[in-house]
Amino acid sequence: MDLKQNNGYERGPRPKGLSLRAKLVVEFGTVILVILVLVIVVTTLGVPFTGYTGSFGNEKTLALATLSLVADLKKEAFELLMEQRGDDIKQISESINSATLLIDILALIRIREHEGKSPDEFWAQLTKEPSSQLLVHRFDQIIAAYKAYQSMQIADASTGIVVVSSDKEKLGSNVSGTPSFDKALKSAHEVIVVTQGDSKTGRPILILSRAIFGPAVKDSASRAPLGVVMCYIDIGAYFKPLFQTSTNMGKIGDIVLVDQDSTVLLMSLQFPLSGETIPKAMRDKIRALPAMMAARGQEGVIVADDYRGVRVLAAVRRLIVGPGQRWGLVVKRDEAEVFAPLWIGAIYSCLVGFFGLLISGLLIVLVANRISGPINALSRAAREIEAGNLDVRAPVKTSDEIGVLATTFNSMVENLKKRSAEIEHTNKELEAFSYSVSHDLRAPLRSIDGFSQALLEDYYEKIDETGRDYLNRVRAATQHMGCLIDDLLKLSRLTRTEMCQELIDLSGMVNRCLDSLKRNDPDRSVECSVQEGISVKGDPYLMEIAMENLLSNAWKFTGKTTIPKIQFGTTDQEGERVFFIKDNGIGFDMTYSDKLFGAFQRLHTVDEFPGTGIGLATVKRIIHRHGGRIWVQAEPGNGATFFFTV
Numbered sequence: 001m002d003l004k005q006n007n008g009y010e011r012g013p014r015p016k017g018l019s020l021r022a023k024l025v026v027e028f029g030t031v032i033l034v035i036l037v038l039v040i041v042v043t044t045l046g047v048p049f050t051g052y053t054g055s056f057g058n059e060k061t062l063a064l065a066t067l068s069l070v071a072d073l074k075k076e077a078f079e080l081l082m083e084q085r086g087d088d089i090k091q092i093s094e095s096i097n098s099a100t101l102l103i104d105i106l107a108l109i110r111i112r113e114h115e116g117k118s119p120d121e122f123w124a125q126l127t128k129e130p131s132s133q134l135l136v137h138r139f140d141q142i143i144a145a146y147k148a149y150q151s152m153q154i155a156d157a158s159t160g161i162v163v164v165s166s167d168k169e170k171l172g173s174n175v176s177g178t179p180s181f182d183k184a185l186k187s188a189h190e191v192i193v194v195t196q197g198d199s200k201t202g203r204p205i206l207i208l209s210r211a212i213f214g215p216a217v218k219d220s221a222s223r224a225p226l227g228v229v230m231c232y233i234d235i236g237a238y239f240k241p242l243f244q245t246s247t248n249m250g251k252i253g254d255i256v257l258v259d260q261d262s263t264v265l266l267m268s269l270q271f272p273l274s275g276e277t278i279p280k281a282m283r284d285k286i287r288a289l290p291a292m293m294a295a296r297g298q299e300g301v302i303v304a305d306d307y308r309g310v311r312v313l314a315a316v317r318r319l320i321v322g323p324g325q326r327w328g329l330v331v332k333r334d335e336a337e338v339f340a341p342l343w344i345g346a347i348y349s350c351l352v353g354f355f356g357l358l359i360s361g362l363l364i365v366l367v368a369n370r371i372s373g374p375i376n377a378l379s380r381a382a383r384e385i386e387a388g389n390l391d392v393r394a395p396v397k398t399s400d401e402i403g404v405l406a407t408t409f410n411s412m413v414e415n416l417k418k419r420s421a422e423i424e425h426t427n428k429e430l431e432a433f434s435y436s437v438s439h440d441l442r443a444p445l446r447s448i449d450g451f452s453q454a455l456l457e458d459y460y461e462k463i464d465e466t467g468r469d470y471l472n473r474v475r476a477a478t479q480h481m482g483c484l485i486d487d488l489l490k491l492s493r494l495t496r497t498e499m500c501q502e503l504i505d506l507s508g509m510v511n512r513c514l515d516s517l518k519r520n521d522p523d524r525s526v527e528c529s530v531q532e533g534i535s536v537k538g539d540p541y542l543m544e545i546a547m548e549n550l551l552s553n554a555w556k557f558t559g560k561t562t563i564p565k566i567q568f569g570t571t572d573q574e575g576e577r578v579f580f581i582k583d584n585g586i587g588f589d590m591t592y593s594d595k596l597f598g599a600f601q602r603l604h605t606v607d608e609f610p611g612t613g614i615g616l617a618t619v620k621r622i623i624h625r626h627g628g629r630i631w632v633q634a635e636p637g638n639g640a641t642f643f644f645t646v
Helices: 020-045 054-094 096-112 119-126 130-146 179-187 235-243 289-295 335-386 401-458 465-494 506-520 540-557 590-595 615-625
Strands: 149-156 162-165 192-197 204-213 225-234 254-259 300-305 311-322 325-334 502-505 527-530 535-538 565-573 576-583 630-634 640-644
Touching: 020 054, 020 335, 054 096, 054 130, 054 204, 054 225, 054 235, 054 300, 054 311, 054 325, 054 335, 096 119, 096 130, 096 149, 096 162, 096 204, 096 225, 130 149, 130 162, 179 192, 179 204, 179 225, 192 311, 192 325, 204 235, 225 235, 235 254, 254 289, 289 300, 289 311, 289 325, 311 335, 325 335, 335 401, 401 465, 502 506, 502 540, 506 527, 506 535, 506 540, 506 565, 535 540, 540 565, 540 576, 540 615, 540 640, 615 630, 615 640
Parallel strands: 527 565
Antiparallel strands: 149 162, 149 225, 192 204, 204 225, 254 325, 300 311, 311 325, 502 535, 565 576, 576 640, 630 640
16 A cells, blocks of 8 residues: 655654554463463362362372372281281190190209209200200291291290290290280280380380190189290381382382380381481381371371471371280372472473463464454554545455445545545635635725725814714724734634644743733733743744733733733643633633634623734634643633643
């Protein structure tokens, strides 16, 4: 489209802010971005107050279910092992052969204890006895078969002295007073389970013990125990394979085994306590919520801080070890480790979304160009037409609503061009008519004025006073009519004068106008106040005419005021700079303010205040040509204030 340059016109203001294309890109991009963020957030974190928990919620549920399953399997395997080891000790304690052999050993001890041999010689000789060898052989078979026991031994019920042991170093030691020995004697047929630290290594030891009764007494309720069989299990070595983390526990999954009384660790942990040394079994205590729940015998799943102060997902189980003996089991994983793959997935989703957003942005730009291109072309054409170039036309490239709008716009411009040509032709005719009328009217007026003056001069003595008064009135009327014709021609020229935009020192212009009024009327004393430093962009010639008319009105209508005052300045009204010229003259009733700016409209008679009534109409046209507004506030007897914008 070829947009022609305007001829003396100023193009209208361009749109402020974002263009239509930019708005389309920003708004559609924002919508896509919001939708993308909502999708990622909802799929990741779920929807509040609904059953949908998102990928994080699902992963949390799955992780807790997995931990719960692992804990159940560990618990079931542990209880099965404990049941099997309980069966081992029951078989030994209930075996008639074991009781018979123990009776023989006890009898030999009583016989030989008075022979005066040293303890080493005594026990060395006793181990060579067939009864002792048979029991030790039985112990060795069980230890070799199950890989569970550290050692096995039998203590005399009456003295607490170990009389048979798979570990020869323990022969002759006294276990009387130990929980495993004393409880076994008191509980009769129950398997007693006791935990204690090894005297040499400090490692946690599990001791299973049960009383052995003799076979000879018929009334089993009144039988006295012969001895106590005691089996020692290294907790760390035996249960380590069972409580090792599985493939479903991640890289840093952990299993904690605690005692019921004081949450003492039964197995050494793999991480330190809050940055300190790694806790040792049977020595250190932990006060983390999952471990304390397990120690209290509670079961379930929980999300809490563990003994390191790290947030974990944990399954808690109660382990029944023996009569009155309970342990706690905690199977846990770090929450960060559980959710780490999801965070990575979320990052990848954001990256994919980012690239998707870029691609969408490019598509949006293309769509925005297709939509905004014809509108921008139409807007450019409208600005050119506003600037006065009526030869420009908007391109019609589509048949949709925008195409129809462009076609209608072109048709409107064509009609506007025709009307403009007609108006221009009419204005020329009116201008010619005004010129002709002004000349045609001036000649008769000059004749009337001239002949009236000749009558007064040549026939002054022949005309009485009344006649002379009539002739003076005729002359005054013709002169006033001449002034009206001159002012009317000046008013019509204002609409045809080409404007020249310059920066005007309005304060200086007002001062010059006031100085001129003072020189023309030196007998008057008017108090004038002019705000300095006021400038405005406009046509100097037209603005000077406007200022002269406004100030002349203020000067004229303060003529009957005792202390006349005229003030010029600016004020701010709703963020807009407004100029004002204020006087304390006669004022007027605001009821008739709508007539004030019309041609030949007056609110006072010529006898009161001379004038043709064209001045304010001239000011209004000048202000409108500068794109401004003009209005007035007045009160009878209190002056008037004319406000205008440029």
